[in-house]
Amino acid sequence: MVVNTTKSESLRAKYDLDIEQLDYKYIGQCTKVKTIENILRVLRSGQEGVYPDLVRFTEERLRTLKPSSALLRTEQPATALRFLDSKERDELLSDLTEWKQEVSAADAELKSSESAKEPADQQLPPVRGTVQLRSATVGERKPEPEQKPARIASYDYAAWDRYDVEAQLKLLDESDAPAAPPQPAVQPPSDPAIDDQPPVEGLSAAERSALALREKQKGNEYFRSGDFSRAAVYYTRSINASPTAAAFNNRAQANLKLGKYGSALMDCGAVLRREPNNVKALLRRGIARQMNKDWIKARLDFQRVLELEPNNPQARQHLGEVEKAIIGSETKRSKVLIQEVDSMEEEGPAARPPAAGSSQPRRWSTFEFMREWRCARRSERSAAAMAALLRSVDPDQLTEVLGAELDSALLSSVIRCVDEVMLAQDGPQRCHQLLQRLTDARRFHVVKLLLDARDRQRLQSIAERLWRRGVDVTALERSFLS
């Protein structure tokens, strides 16, 4: 009993609170969070008597001052399904059923795919050599705990059979190497060697897209934590696993934050090829162009955003800035604040590749066309990408679009593209027309002399197939092969 009293006195005394402070008036006026918290602790302890109403009043006061206070945390039983109201319950259950169907479909696909079998061992890194570490005792700290490899007794033949000489040698090398210079206790915060290429070998399409989604999530996490360079690395990994518009779009945003406007521009281009009306990509491309002082094109992008979303405040603001810059002068430099173009996109696998045949002819400038062409040639399925690009050019304007840019590499890729993709997909007439227009291009008669044997073979095969499908190819053959 005595102990109890001293204790109760000490709690109020500990916080240095006067008995008069435990009062509605004082608590109502007090603005110090710490004091209110201490008063609440004293009141809750019951050592000064039980005042349920005053406790509630103090809690309310604390809630208005500091809603996140740890003292206000309450634990309630988790809600059981049967206590949810019917609308919420139905939503939840239908969401779960939907997910169950999706996941069992994905599961069936994975089981049927080839790579579901055991992965080959050579894909995995070798087993590390057996090592033993005697750690430092508690409290005292050894700067460099010595490393004692397990010693194998000379009579233990089974162990010697398992002894991997090469692994041990490698281990020795490893342990020698860092010992030479006085090693800093902490590794310097340098950029780590994160591979751009995730392990995709031998994975099915479904597995690759699942991997791409996971890598994109990691990118989003790094983005949220403000680490934009690592975010860009993980978006690149996601793209390498399976390219999606969302990953390109997020990488564009990371690149904008890093000040890599050229890369951001290319990423936005990749998104817009897949989803021409993606507002975020248009806005980001506009900003990248604005930062590159490409005012005119930036204005086009912002105008397009406002066509799609007339009330987009950011597009309005940027458009205003760009227009001012255009009107203003070349000498006056305007400072532009980058603002975040919304947050990350979650939906990954829904991104669609450009639909064949849906591409409508557009007016290309030579520069634009050549840039897109180079992108297409570098892309993973280059023939298909180039075909899509060729389809987007009005055949009658091909000569104009190509300008003086026709060279043997371009001609050779067009021939490959026609041979592999377009002949099967676009029909003989279209291919004939395309090749015919190509012969009118500037420098054609010089460039055709530079074609190699393989291209000539392809041309022969194209001509044969066209001829078999009833197209008169004599003129074409004459211009190409004479």
Place this chain on the structure above:
Amino acid sequence: MINSLDGVGGAGRQQGAPELVTGGRDGSVKVWDVRQEVPVAVMEPAEGEPRRDCWTVAFGNSYNTEERCVCAGYDNGDIKLFDLRAMKVRWETNVKNGVCCVQFDRRDIEMNKIVATTLESGVLVFDGRTQHPERGLTCLRERAHKSTVWCVRHLPQNRDIFMTCGGSGSLNLWQYTYPAKRRDRDAGGDFGVMGTLTQLQSGIVSSQPVSALDWSPDKRGLCACIAFDQTVRVLIVTKLQLYG
């Protein structure tokens, strides 16, 4: 006797060798390769030193095929971080209470955060990105559950959200928010700066301690937990998409 087990690696999922790590009552932490019958690495106290009970182990920092770390927590409050590539103790500390559970926020990225839970309601978050030569990793402490915190599990879809399971039968959902600047410098070198921890939700699911929990890797918010009342409970946490 084995108290704790964790696994990492394997083709298609994560990079690096497929390995398991076990923490035993004799204080030894052993790393096993699934292709071999003897452990590939053993970390234990030297002879003559007191052997503490190792309660928990976790893999992390496995962001390429070579790098890998194991974090181990002991009954006396020791936390040790072993670097498996360099085979040395990278960092160690004592948190004064037995460490029931440790987990990296993700195994397959560079070490970012480590969460440890202890007896007597301790939840500790360490920033693994910056290690000061003397002060080590920076730490953020929270008190929760008013009892032993048995387990911590990060949401697979968002590494900054995690659930802790308490001896009072309650579950707490937390979100970590990063500071504006994660690193600062003093005379000795760089040190990490902690952000803040917010309790998103708290709920009681049992009258007995909840000893383990795991999230579904496919469905955001779906999880299962076990408690001492011999019941497995399946829970769904809704509205998680609001947090990123």
